[in-house]
Amino acid sequence: MLPDLRDDFPLLARSVRNGKSLAYLDSGATAQRPHAVLNAMDEFDRLHNGAVARGAHLLAEEATEAFEGARGSVARLVNAASPEEIVWTSNATAALNLVANGIGNASAGQGGAASSLFRVGPGDSIVVTQAEHHANLIPWQQLAARTGATLRWIEVDDLGRHRLEQLGSVIDETTKVVAFTHASNVTGVVSDVAAFVARAREVGALTVLDACQSVPHIPVDVQALGVDFAAFSGHKMLGPTGIGALWGRKSLLDVLPPSVFGGGAIMTVTLEETTWHPAPTRFEAGTQPVTQAVGMGAAAEYLMALGMEDVAEHERRIARIIREGVSEIPGVRLLGPVGDAHDVLGIATVAVDGVHTHDVGQVLDDLGVAVRVGHHCAQPLHKRFGVTGSTRASAHVYTTEEDAERFLAGLASVREFFGVPA
Amino acid sequence: MSSLEQMYQQVIMDHAKSRHGAGLVQLDLPAVGESHQVNTTCGDEVTLRVGLDGDTVSSVRWEGQGCSISQASISALTELVEGHSIEESEEVYEAFRALMGNRGEDLGDDRDDMLGDAGAFVGVGKYPARIKCALLGWMALRDAIAHAQAAGVEGETHG
Ligand SMILES: Cc1ncc(COP(=O)(O)O)c(C=O)c1O
Numbered sequence: 001m002l003p004d005l006r007d008d009f010p011l012l013a014r015s016v017r018n019g020k021s022l023a024y025l026d027s028g029a030t031a032q033r034p035h036a037v038l039n040a041m042d043e044f045d046r047l048h049n050g051a052v053a054r055g056a057h058l059l060a061e062e063a064t065e066a067f068e069g070a071r072g073s074v075a076r077l078v079n080a081a082s083p084e085e086i087v088w089t090s091n092a093t094a095a096l097n098l099v100a101n102g103i104g105n106a107s108a109g110q111g112g113a114a115s116s117l118f119r120v121g122p123g124d125s126i127v128v129t130q131a132e133h134h135a136n137l138i139p140w141q142q143l144a145a146r147t148g149a150t151l152r153w154i155e156v157d158d159l160g161r162h163r164l165e166q167l168g169s170v171i172d173e174t175t176k177v178v179a180f181t182h183a184s185n186v187t188g189v190v191s192d193v194a195a196f197v198a199r200a201r202e203v204g205a206l207t208v209l210d211a212c213q214s215v216p217h218i219p220v221d222v223q224a225l226g227v228d229f230a231a232f233s234g235h236k237m238l239g240p241t242g243i244g245a246l247w248g249r250k251s252l253l254d255v256l257p258p259s260v261f262g263g264g265a266i267m268t269v270t271l272e273e274t275t276w277h278p279a280p281t282r283f284e285a286g287t288q289p290v291t292q293a294v295g296m297g298a299a300a301e302y303l304m305a306l307g308m309e310d311v312a313e314h315e316r317r318i319a320r321i322i323r324e325g326v327s328e329i330p331g332v333r334l335l336g337p338v339g340d341a342h343d344v345l346g347i348a349t350v351a352v353d354g355v356h357t358h359d360v361g362q363v364l365d366d367l368g369v370a371v372r373v374g375h376h377c378a379q380p381l382h383k384r385f386g387v388t389g390s391t392r393a394s395a396h397v398y399t400t401e402e403d404a405e406r407f408l409a410g411l412a413s414v415r416e417f418f419g420v421p422a
Numbered sequence: 423m424s425s426l427e428q429m430y431q432q433v434i435m436d437h438a439k440s441r442h443g444a445g446l447v448q449l450d451l452p453a454v455g456e457s458h459q460v461n462t463t464c465g466d467e468v469t470l471r472v473g474l475d476g477d478t479v480s481s482v483r484w485e486g487q488g489c490s491i492s493q494a495s496i497s498a499l500t501e502l503v504e505g506h507s508i509e510e511s512e513e514v515y516e517a518f519r520a521l522m523g524n525r526g527e528d529l530g531d532d533r534d535d536m537l538g539d540a541g542a543f544v545g546v547g548k549y550p551a552r553i554k555c556a557l558l559g560w561m562a563l564r565d566a567i568a569h570a571q572a573a574g575v576e577g578e579t580h581g
Binding site: 356 | 424425426429430435463464465466487488489490491549552555
């Protein structure tokens with residue numbers, strides 16, 4: 001069980017509208033940062049800042065050590081086979097684009113024969129799912145448009161779970177890439193990764209996992225999952241903004257063509273051509289966000305010290321309170337499985353009958369309860385549920401039962417406030 | 423009155439329910455223009471049609487979906503500008519924009535009278551994220567008037 005961690009997070013002590021204490025239930029969008037992360041970044045900036053892998057002086061050495069140490073921490077959090085399998089990116093979106101653009105470049109001939117395993121073209125298909133965040137949809141739409149491949153998708157059922165019976169037909173011999181989310185940022189439903197991977201392997205397709213909502217909340221072992229790539233963001237796992245990571249199998253990363261070009265990523269440059277470093281360096285052209293990487297590394301250490309099993313258990317408990325609670329409020333519809341489902345993260349997303357999500361969020365905000373409103377960058381999934389927007393409460397390690405109760409009480413008052421007949 | 427109550431004044435709640443001008447119909451007027459506007463942050467949208475008779479905004483009809491602020495604002499502007507000149511509607515728009523930028527305070531001059539029911543949106547100015555909601559209909563109105571004017575000119579030259 002997790003102890004009460006609120007004191008670790010300085011921001012949670014501030015008051016918000018009308019002097020109310022803060023019930024922060026928008027961690028799915030961005031999480032708050034503990035002292036451990038803030039201090040690590042502060043200490044780096046004050047004492048160790050220098051040019052990573054470029055200088056010959058002490059500070060450059062210390063900065064390099066901090067930067068690579070952070071990579072090691074993130075690698076341990078997701079059980080990568082080695083730190084070289086972690087590529088720093090600016091966020092999950094950039095990580096997913098790195099893979100899609102790399103495949104696009106390989107398809108255009110970049111990387112030659114070594115990169116030919118990534119080639120897609122007319123007659124091939126790329127498979128996504130109806131539950132994707134736009135960050136794991138648009139790059140694949142673009143790749144399909146660029147290469148002439150066809151984009152297909154796996155649908156979800158009325159509760160937001162993937163219709164696994166479609167895997168056999170939608171993923172076929174033409175499929176080169178299967179990109180899917182590990183956990184939905186709307187319903188919180190955790191995907192059956194093994195089923196996707198098994199089918200993708202049958203047809204020799206690459207698998208790309210959007211692990212943005214899973215890595216911060218549940219144990220993730222990329223080797224056990226069996227996918228080829230996984231993307232996640234620092235700011236959702238208690239780290240800073242401006243940093244994220246792509247994990248990939250080393251053998252694949254080493255031959256995936258880069259799509260951002262510049263200094264630091266190259267082995268030798270002549271005026272005619274360039275040979276790239278192996279991963280991860282080949283993808284890290286230009287000066288990197290070192291302070292942020294240090295912060296993300298500290299966040300990984302903080303989470304590992306808590307224990308991801310305990311983190312998951314804590315959030316499941318909060319989820320149970322919220323999900324069961326909203327199911328009992330008249331006129332409120334939970335998007336996703338109702339009640340204590342085993343495969344759902346600490347997220348509860350609701351549509352309130354007769355009240356627009358912006359108005360719901362405003363009433364909650366007035367009570368000091370911070371939630372997300374809108375379509376959460378998942379328009380196709382909202383369309384599937386027959387709504388244009390929704391209101392989402394999402395938990396993290398610091399979320400308390402009281403936060404959950406305040407959300408429920410606020411939500412229960414919304415329809416009356418707007419005079420919607422019961 | 424709390425900030426929340428100041429924002430959702432009864433006048434606004436009433437407009438959100440009664441929605442003046444709601445329902446897109448054919449407008450049989452010399453110059454008609456239409457505009458579709460979307461608030462990309464939340465997906466709210468409105469399609470608004472304006473019929474001009476010379477310099478007068480004779481008719482405003484619209485169809486939209488969105489939060490109570492955006493819907494009420496379109497309803498209130500419909501009441502305000504219908505039957506008035508394009509110039510007057512532009513003045514009301516300028517006053518409304520000024521109100522939105524006034525951090526929850528009345529403007530304190532005769533523009534408050536000019537705004538009529540739209541003055542009730544004063545509380546929205548305290549919430550930067552919601553100002554776009556209140557302005558959505560106004561964007562559509564001004565765009566539709568521009569289209570109607572262009573259509574009117576074309577009608578004259580070709581007619
Ligand atoms: C499931 C999922 N994928 C991708 C992203 C994109 O993350 P970022 O904006 O940090 O790149 C998010 C964040 O909202 C998400 O929830």
